[in-house]
Amino acid sequence: GQQVMQIPQYQHVQEGEDFTTYCNSSTTLSNIQWYKQRPGGHPVFLIQLVKSGEVKKQKRLTFQFGEAKKNSSLHITATQTTDVGTYFCAGPRAAGNKLTFGGGTRVLVKP
């Protein structure tokens, strides 16, 4: 069945540094979504990418959808303590009504 893998599983970042987390699907996706979960909280929708090669920015966060629509990345510049949390990517299954989530990248920021 469809699998969505995220790497790395953990990311320790010095405050002010940049980092990237990656999401890879075993199948082509019609779209991909990203969510953020703060410690002790629930996942919150960040963004959706639909087009091949699409790039979207939200302040210091840059999201990219691969040309083959099988991978995606999230790049954070000048990491802040507010970026702490787990970032999930999710892609729809073939039937469309279900989302398959990746295992998440847990981000820890060192001040």
Place this chain on the structure above:
Amino acid sequence: NAGVTQTPKFQVLKTGQSMTLQCAQDMNHNSMYWYRQDPGMGLRLIYYSASEGTTDKGEVPNGYNVSRLNKREFSLRLESAAPSQTSVYFCASRIQGGGEKLFFGSGTQLSVL
């Protein structure tokens, strides 16, 4: 707007006990979902309901049952709890299927001893 409301927030059960997790949304969404979250496993879909009156299995349905009581409410029942069901449970909803974003409840921390 309350969004997606889950009860209870915490629950401790003994092996073999039963319980129902409640979920309600006030956004007039058609689709509702139950996920469980375990460390390093991401979010795994237990059951979902595409619309009122329909339910379907997700990735890990064994040991669970669901009821879509009406458009607002979607409950998850554990008939005979097992330690392997210790997890954080999230209910979510969205307007429709396809590319719509999910709105999550605040979760239920369940421990089965």
